[in-house]
Amino acid sequence: MSQITPVFKREFLGYFRSPVAYVFLIVFLTASVGMAFFVGGFFKANQASLQSLFVFQPWLYLFLIPAAGMRLWSEERRGGTIELLFTLPLTTLDAVLGKFLAAWAFLILGLALTFPLAITVGWLGDPDWGVIAGGYLGSALMAGAYLALCALLSSLTKNQVIAFVLGVVVNLVLVFLGWSVFNGVLTGFLPVNVVDFIANLGFIPHFDAFAKGILDPRDFAYFGSVIALALTLNVVALER
Amino acid sequence: MIEVKELVKNYGDKRAVDGVSFTVRPGDILGFLGPNGAGKSTTMKMITGYIRPDAGSATVADIDVAKAPVAVKSRIGYLPESAPAYGEMTVQEFLNFIAEVRGYRSSATRRERVELALTRTHLLPVRRQVIETLSKGYKQRVGFAQALLHEPPCLVLDEPTDGLDPNQKNEVRTLIKTMSTDRAVILSTHILEEVEAICTRIILISRGKVVVDETPDAFRARKPGARLDSIFRDLTSADA
Structure with missing residues (x-):
């Protein structure tokens, strides 16, 4: 397990060794804040909350996280470094966890850099900091779930474009399952408890709870299970 | 030191390695010869634990x-074919990463x-140069440096002189010779002069099977006066 650290460090710093990190962070921040202001009506809502930031995140992550996760294994396969990595004295699990945690930490860094928005809200009004913290926590967990799926898909191909497209599609399905508009359509012909069940498989209902400041162990368990399942399959796919 | 018994590997219907057995002792430099696709790299990948054998x-x-x-x-230092390395890192950063994974945790020993x-190779x-900007010869040396770093008792080198100019080839051979005194070395090549220059034993592999396992002198004695290539052609013509 101690072998996770060197893999983590290499991967995390790797983002900053190329323009990828800067491009990604700038796009991430511009898009998050831009959506909150221009689509979410940050000022018009006249509320001291970050609701207008968080409401778009499931949609924003749909494109941004596959972009950050597509390279995780595809690049190693394409460059042949996967052979180098797996002939070093570490287990597949060490490598999978090291890489996943590094990419996750990078995404959390991006998320954390939206802090001026929180400060603005605090300066203009009197927000409920618990709700804001819950939103950030939920957003970080949701990013982990998106990313774990993208890491798995990236291990299946050496083509980053394929990894990206697969990542968007799989995550899109999981966003749709929990999207209220989609669920509204389903209620037209399915019983309510079936629709509830389907909605619970999606990201949004679990994230919404966090964004409202509700910390339900079931929501932790949901994101935790998605991450654990995807990473387990990631190990299996690499050992195949 | 390295013992291989009845190794078998299939790729689909094709049997890439078909019951290969041999032993390499410390001080041996084993020249692994054979046409492209004969199963040299596959055998090496099984010894280094990158792929799992189907039997043996x-x-x-x-x-x-x-x-x-x-x-x-x-316990193995492995130079994979075409010496893959993380191109965005500098030579020193890359070797630092390898050293850390190899268990040198204090920064002084690292x-x-x-x-x-760096000195040996x-x-x-070029220690502060980014690997992807290096020439092929330097990249190959980075691969070497990575393989030698932890003073392994066994060295597995897949086409170590491939793509190098004559001076670089000579330098790499000298390096292998000096490294081999108390180590078991396997190197694959299809350059026959190389085998003559440094190997203490020859294994010729054709269609996944060991055809010859003897000293370079015995190999030459098969057809006195003939060039090694002509003996090689006679023994592997079935492949063509």
Whole structure:
């Protein structure tokens, strides 16, 4: 397990060794804040909350996280470094966890850099900091779930474009399952408890709870299970 | 030191390696010869634990690769074909990463290891250069430095002189010779002069089977006066 650290460090710093990190962070921040202001009506809502930031995140992550996760294994396969990595004295699990945690930490860094928005809200009004913290926590967990799926898909191909497209599609399905508009359509012909069940498989209902400041162990368990399942399959796919 | 018994590997219907057995002792430099696609690289990948054999076993220092892959990997220095490395890192950063994974956790011992590897492979002038900007010869040396860094008792080198100019080839051969005194070395090549120059034993593999296992002198004695290529052609013409 101690072998996770060197893999983590290499991967995390790797983002900053190329323009990828800067491009990604700038796009991430511009898009998050831009959506909150221009689509979410940050000022018009006249509320001291970050609701207008968080409401778009499931949609924003749909494109941004596959972009950050597509390279995780595809690049190693394409460059042949996967052979180098797996002939070093570490287990597949060490490598999978090291890489996943590094990419996750990078995404959390991006998320954390939206802090001026929180400060603005605090300066203009009197927000409920618990709700804001819950939103950030939920957003970080949701990013982990998106990313774990993208890491798995990236291990299946050496083509980053394929990894990206697969990542968007799989995550899109999981966003749709929990999207209220989609669920509204389903209620037209399915019983309510079936629709509830389907909605619970999606990201949004679990994230919404966090964004409202509700910390339900079931929501932790949901994101935790998605991450654990995807990473387990990631190990299996690499050992195949 | 390295013992290979009845190794078998299939790729689909094709049997890439078909019951290969041999032993390499410390001080041996085993030249692994054969046409492209004969199964040289596949055999090496099984010894280094990168792929799993379908049957048979490979042991390094009496440890079975299939049972304790991490223990075996820590005793092998492996140069994969075309020397893959993380191109966005500098030579020094890359070797630092390798040293850390290889278990040199204090920065003092790590620095010492990296310095020694850089000196030995004459990489000092390019230590702060990004690997992807290096020439092929330098990249190959980075691969070497990575393989030698932890003073492994076994070295597995897949086409170590491929793509190098004559001076660089000579330099790499000298390096291998000096490294081999108390180590078991396997190197694959299809350059026959190389075998003559440094190997203490020849294994010729054709269509996944060992056809010849003898000293270079005995190999030459097969057809006195003939060039090695002509003996090689006679023995492997079935492949064409």
